[in-house]
Structures are given as structure tokens and as C-alpha cells.
Amino acid sequence: MPEANRKMKDIEVPGTRQFANRVEEFPGCVDLTLGQPDFETPQPIKDAAIEAINTKSMKYSHNTGLFELREAISNYYKNKYDAEYDPNGEVLVTVGGSEGIDGILRAILDPGDEVIVPAPTYLGYEPIIELSGGVTKFVDMTETGLIATPELIENNITDKTKAVILNYPTNPTGVTYTKAQMDALVEVFREYDIFVITDEIYGENTLEGEHISLAGYPEIKEKVLVINGLSKSHGMTGWRIGYVVGHRTILEEVTAVHLYNTICASIPSQYAAIEALRNQLNVPEEMNAAYVKRRDYIYDRLVNMGLEVKKPTGAFYIFPSVEKYEKDSFKFCTDLLETVQLAVVPGRSFSEFGEGHIRLSFACSMEELEAAADRLEKYIGMLEER
Numbered sequence: 340m341p342e343a344n345r346k347m348k349d350i351e352v353p354g355t356r357q358f359a360n361r362v363e364e365f366p367g368c369v370d371l372t373l374g375q376p377d378f379e380t381p382q383p384i385k386d387a388a389i390e391a392i393n394t395k396s397m398k399y400s401h402n403t404g405l406f407e408l409r410e411a412i413s414n415y416y417k418n419k420y421d422a423e424y425d426p427n428g429e430v431l432v433t434v435g436g437s438e439g440i441d442g443i444l445r446a447i448l449d450p451g452d453e454v455i456v457p458a459p460t461y462l463g464y465e466p467i468i469e470l471s472g473g474v475t476k477f478v479d480m481t482e483t484g485l486i487a488t489p490e491l492i493e494n495n496i497t498d499k500t501k502a503v504i505l506n507y508p509t510n511p512t513g514v515t516y517t518k519a520q521m522d523a524l525v526e527v528f529r530e531y532d533i534f535v536i537t538d539e540i541y542g543e544n545t546l547e548g549e550h551i552s553l554a555g556y557p558e559i560k561e562k563v564l565v566i567n568g569l570s571k572s573h574g575m576t577g578w579r580i581g582y583v584v585g586h587r588t589i590l591e592e593v594t595a596v597h598l599y600n601t602i603c604a605s606i607p608s609q610y611a612a613i614e615a616l617r618n619q620l621n622v623p624e625e626m627n628a629a630y631v632k633r634r635d636y637i638y639d640r641l642v643n644m645g646l647e648v649k650k651p652t653g654a655f656y657i658f659p660s661v662e663k664y665e666k667d668s669f670k671f672c673t674d675l676l677e678t679v680q681l682a683v684v685p686g687r688s689f690s691e692f693g694e695g696h697i698r699l700s701f702a703c704s705m706e707e708l709e710a711a712a713d714r715l716e717k718y719i720g721m722l723e724e725r
């Protein structure tokens with residue numbers, strides 16, 4: 340039988356999926372592996388898509404997306420971050436943030452190019468870097484309070500470095516950055532001829548303070564590619580709408596990859612996204628109010644259990660250390676699932692620097708969260724008696 344690309348041997352099913360897939364084996368299991376809002380897409384957004392299906396052309400759009408959507412994205416950046424992105428040439432609508440990640444990495448990487456990825460971080464970058472011939476250079480944020488500091492970035496830049504990938508609010512830690520922290524990073528980015536890929540898909544899910552977008556730094560615009568989308572902000576994971584904004588010179592190359600990959604994003608979904616960005620900008624705020632309550636609850640429960648944990652200020656994940664019980668997070672999560680039927684994600688899924696931790700999602704009901712905390716507490720009690 341013919342064989343797949345040799346690089347595929349190193350590409351595993353993500354830890355998030357591995358555990359989510361096992362949930363079905365355990366009736367009554369509490370599932371906190373979820374990487375999507377538990378809120379359904381708001382009705383006016385669905386209605387906008389239905390209306391469009393009945394009244395608009397359903398042929399391909401421009402490769403970069405419907406003009407009205409690119410304009411809505413451009414206006415969003417202008418109004419929220421005072422950032423200028425021309426809807427013609429500086430905004431690209433993609434099939435989720437995922438396709439943005441893929442398009443950017445394939446457009447910029449030559450074989451052997453290094454990409455600095457502060458970690459623990461989202462598990463979607465490494466496979467695409469590797470498939471693009473690049474080299475993933477995870478750098479350890481566990482020694483710097485789960486924050487990418489200027490020193491951490493600068494100390495890891497070599498003459499092979501092509502890009503840095505930041506993700507904030509961060510999946511899986513829920514970490515956000517202050518303006519001062521971002522300013523300091525920008526000082527480093529100014530100095531080096533490298534791309535800064537910034538995955539801000541949880542930007543609207545900032546639970547404390549304000550999201551400081553790298554789009555708000557015009558002095559480094561030609562290096563910055565911002566990934567964003569509606570999956571998390573508007574409960575729209577299934578619509579598959581994301582986007583990239585960036586300087587036109589590099590965005591043209593990303594668009595070329597996108598064009599050969601997908602031609603354009605789904606048209607009904609693009610109309611739904613227009614409604615979301617024009618008229619539903621308060622939706623994330625409503626969701627965030629619920630996330631804050633749940634975050635406070637689960638944080639207190641974890642602290643009371645004696646687990647070391649940083650309070651998340653963004654996204655909908657919390658990332659306690661379980662190292663004092665078990666260093667191998669896959670082992671911990673497997674035993675947790677099999678013993679008390681609680682599914683969470685092993686920290687090692689988010690690079691070696693996530694080892695010894697587990698990721699719990701609080702994109703679930705309060706009842707589920709209470710049940711999950713009770714089960715985790717019971718399990719820890721059992722470990723202490725063993």
C-alpha cells in the first residue's frame with residue numbers, strides 16, 4: 340500500500356480529541372474537554388444566514404470574502420483598536436481561525452525556518468509548522484508566570500527564526516497581557532526581521548481588563564498577522580468563519596494559499612458573520628458574564644483542593660497543576676476518567692511545558708462544573724489515601 344507523507348508519522352490525534360472521543364465509553368461522564376462556547380449561535384445571526392440563502396447569490400464570493408464582511412471586520416478593528424486595515428487587500432476571510440493558521444504558516448515558511456512558540460499553548464500550530472517544513476521551537480513560559488516575556492522571545496531568536504506565534508488570551512491557561520507587557524514585547528518585535536503571528540481568537544473573551552491587540556501597534560504592522568474569528572466570540576464554531584488581518588504585501592501571499600485551498604469561505608456563513616459584526620457586538624459581553632461566575636467558582640474549588648493554579652483572566656479554560664499527584668498528565672487524565680468519569684485534557688497536549696497540568700473548560704453549565712469539581716475532589720481524596 341502506498342504510504343503517506345513521512346511527516347504524518349509524527350502527527351498525533353490531539354489530546355483534546357483523544358479524551359473527548361472516550362467520553363462516550365463512560366455513561367454519565369462529565370465532559371470538561373470542550374473547546375467551544377456552550378452558548379448557541381444567537382437567533383438574529385442564524386436568521387441573517389437564512390435570509391441570505393433565500394435572497395442572495397450563493398455563488399463563490401471574492402477570494403478574500405464578501406466585501407460587506409471585510410468592511411465589517413475593518414470597521415471592528417478601527418472602532419475597537421484604532422487600527423487601519425483596508426477591506427481591499429488587508430482583510431482575508433478564512434474557514435475558521437484554523438485555516439488562517441494554515442494559510443499564514445504555509446505562506447511564510449521555507450524548509451528549516453524556525454518558529455518560536457511560547458508554551459504551553461494551543462495545539463494547532465505545531466503540526467502545520469512541521470507539515471510546512473518548518474521547525475517548532477517551543478519556549479517555556481512556566482518559569483515566567485505563563486507569560487511570554489521580551490527576554491524569553493529575544494533569547495530564542497536565531498538567524499533561522501522566521502516567526503513568533505503568540506496566542507492570548509491563551510488556550511489552555513487563560514492568560515492575558517497588560518498594555519505594559521505588550522509594549523515591552525513590541526519593543527523586541529521592532530528590532531527583528533521576523534513575522535509576529537498573533538492568534539487573538541479569544542480576544543473578545545477577556546474576563547478582566549481590556550484585550551490589547553497587536554493590531555493596535557502600527558509601528559510593526561508590516562510584521563504582524565492577526566488571526567481572529569467568530570467561533571468563540573459568538574458561539575459560531577460550526578459556521579467556520581475566521582479571518583486574518585495584516586499588511587497587504589504578506590496578506591497577498593496568504594490569500595494565494597487560501598485561494599488554492601478553499602477558493603472562499605461558505606457564503607451563508609459569511610452573511611451570518613456580517614450580522615454578528617454589525618449588530619451583535621454585545622454578545623461576547625453576555626457570555627463573559629457567565630464565564631466570570633463559573634471561573635470564580637471553579638478557581639475557588641481548585642484552590643480549596645490544594646491545587647496550584649493561576650486565575651484565568653481570559654478564554655474559558657483553567658489549568659491547574661496536578662504534578663504533586665502525578666507528573667504524567669496523560670496517566671492522570673486516563674485514571675481520572677476511568678475512576679470518577681470526569682474528562683479533562685492532559686496538559687502535555689499543549690507541549691511538553693504543559694506537562695503536570697490538566698485543562699478544564701468552563702464552557703459548560705454551572706451544574707456540570709459543580710459535578711466536575713466534586714468528582715475531581717473525590718478523586719484527589721482517593722489519591723491521598725492510596
Ligand SMILES: Cc1ncc(COP(=O)(O)O)c(C=O)c1O
Pocket residue numbers: 374434435436437438461463506510538540568569570576580581
Ligand atoms: C487558540 C485557538 N486558535 C484557533 C482555534 C481554531 O478556531 P476556529 O474554530 O476558528 O477554527 C482554536 C480552537 O479551539 C483555538 O483554541
